[in-house]
Amino acid sequence: MSSKNLVETAKELAAFSAVEKHVTKDIRVLGVGSGSTVVYAINKLKELLEKGQLSPDLVCIPTSFQSRGLIVDAGLRLGDLDENPDIDITIDGADEVDSKLNAIKGGGAAHLREKVVASASKRLILIADYRKDSAVLGEQWTKGVPVEVTPFAYKAVERKITELHHKNSFQGASASSAAFEFTNPVVILRPAVNKAGPVVTDNGNFVFDVKLGKIHDPASVETVLKMIPGVVEVGIFSNMAEEAWFGKEDGTAYCRSL
Numbered sequence: 001m002s003s004k005n006l007v008e009t010a011k012e013l014a015a016f017s018a019v020e021k022h023v024t025k026d027i028r029v030l031g032v033g034s035g036s037t038v039v040y041a042i043n044k045l046k047e048l049l050e051k052g053q054l055s056p057d058l059v060c061i062p063t064s065f066q067s068r069g070l071i072v073d074a075g076l077r078l079g080d081l082d083e084n085p086d087i088d089i090t091i092d093g094a095d096e097v098d099s100k101l102n103a104i105k106g107g108g109a110a111h112l113r114e115k116v117v118a119s120a121s122k123r124l125i126l127i128a129d130y131r132k133d134s135a136v137l138g139e140q141w142t143k144g145v146p147v148e149v150t151p152f153a154y155k156a157v158e159r160k161i162t163e164l165h166h167k168n169s170f171q172g173a174s175a176s177s178a179a180f181e182f183t184n185p186v187v188i189l190r191p192a193v194n195k196a197g198p199v200v201t202d203n204g205n206f207v208f209d210v211k212l213g214k215i216h217d218p219a220s221v222e223t224v225l226k227m228i229p230g231v232v233e234v235g236i237f238s239n240m241a242e243e244a245w246f247g248k249e250d251g252t253a254y255c256r257s258l
């Protein structure tokens with residue numbers, strides 16, 4: 001099998017395993033993440049729906065334009081946070097997951113709505129292939145931490161982020177031991193594909209990819225970035241997930257939980 005197919009099979013396995021374990025008949029409100037791995041989760045949900053193995057009242061809350069379309073196309077019932085503020089469980093992809101289940105998300109620029117939905121959920125379950133399983137964030141995902149920013153502020157935010165220092169900008173343990181590997185972040189405005197200029201998110205904002213090297217203190221980095229005026233959301237999800245499923249190259253899947 002080609003390495004591409006191995007990756008896709010691994011994504012599918014992780015997604016199927018998580019849906020089979022967690023989306024039981026008593027789940028009424030389900031958060032549906034975004035990205036290519038979530039497509040497989042939706043396929044499994046569609047199969048369970050057709051077999052009558054889902055709650056007849058199941059409502060799915062999307063996290064992006066993409067996930068909304070997937071829900072509708074699968075024949076699942078679409079809902080929103082206004083009517084369903086308490087989500088039983090959310091299943092979502094990840095760009096990288098560390099040993100404590102902190103994650104980087106937003107490779108598809110969906111992290112704002114994903115984080116809102118995850119935060120409204122009793123449980124967040126991540127699904128990914130073997131390339132995303134790391135000891136430390138930034139080890140394998142080297143494209144940087146996605147940071148959504150309001151267009152009005154993007155130059156000012158870029159400057160503030162670039163000026164962050166891996167020790168001086170932090171308090172507590174991180175001030176002596178470095179919150180991230182690089183001395184200062186490298187900030188890249190994410191370019192659009194097939195459009196001149198930057199990516200524009202589902203919320204009308206821009207995205208920076210912030211390269212930090214290895215991230216030793218994800219919670220502090222998340223907080224410091226989030227506190228910069230003009231930053232809308234940061235693609236570090238620290239202390240949110242309770243379980244992550246990874247598909248392996250050998251056709252099996254395993255789960256890590258806290």
Ligand SMILES: O=C[C@H](O)[C@H](O)[C@H](O)COP(=O)(O)O
Nearest residue numbers: 035036037093106107108110
């Ligand atoms: O913005 C995108 C989301 O955070 C995705 O869940 C994440 O990028 C993983 O996507 P994929 O399953 O395509 O690797």
